[in-house]
Amino acid sequence: MSSTRGICLFFAIVFVVSLRAGPVVAGDQHSIPKYSVPPPPFSEDIFPCSECHADMDPDPTKRELEEHVEIAEMLNHGNNWCLDCHNMDNRDKLKLASGTLVSFEESYYLCGQCHGTFFRDWKAGVHGKRTGEWNGKKVYRLCVHCHNPHSPKFKQIQPLPPPVKPQDYQNLKLKNDEIPRNPIGNIQ
Numbered sequence: 001m002s003s004t005r006g007i008c009l010f011f012a013i014v015f016v017v018s019l020r021a022g023p024v025v026a027g028d029q030h031s032i033p034k035y036s037v038p039p040p041p042f043s044e045d046i047f048p049c050s051e052c053h054a055d056m057d058p059d060p061t062k063r064e065l066e067e068h069v070e071i072a073e074m075l076n077h078g079n080n081w082c083l084d085c086h087n088m089d090n091r092d093k094l095k096l097a098s099g100t101l102v103s104f105e106e107s108y109y110l111c112g113q114c115h116g117t118f119f120r121d122w123k124a125g126v127h128g129k130r131t132g133e134w135n136g137k138k139v140y141r142l143c144v145h146c147h148n149p150h151s152p153k154f155k156q157i158q159p160l161p162p163p164v165k166p167q168d169y170q171n172l173k174l175k176n177d178e179i180p181r182n183p184i185g186n187i188q
Helices: 002-020 069-074 104-114 116-124 166-171
Strands: 130-132 138-140
Touching (some): 104 116
Antiparallel strands (some): 130 138
8 A cells, every 4th residue: 555655656746846847947137937949930031020110100009901911811819909919119029918028939928828727738748749858958839839829729620530440451351461551560
């Protein structure tokens, strides 16, 4: 009985340690934990935003856009407007509800403001993709690596038929040498 309890305690400790090994506190002015992430998947010729927006006067009015029409047409993310997430004065930054500016590499904080349960699960490695060492450095994929930030819900797809079971091949009256073999090799 005590060995079972010891094994359970061991796995509980390993689980807790693995959850705490993710973020490293950054040395920036906000002391926001940083996560190791690959660069965001920007559309071609769209970043840095300041290259095009440098000579434009910011207009916070919700309106039909003349630029980024394809984004505006697909926008399906609540009742949001561009400047709810993008910073008006520095287009190369995102803006949290508090007014704190974050880089596109820290967009998980922006998403996490509204999607807290997914953010919690993402930090724990339950939602999204995380690679790395169980007790060392981890690389987290940003929300935008899987979700379009302007229309994050996955589009419905047509499910594929289930795989054919080996016994169903037998029922088709195939000869033994006509039955497809395991592609990995001769597994007994």
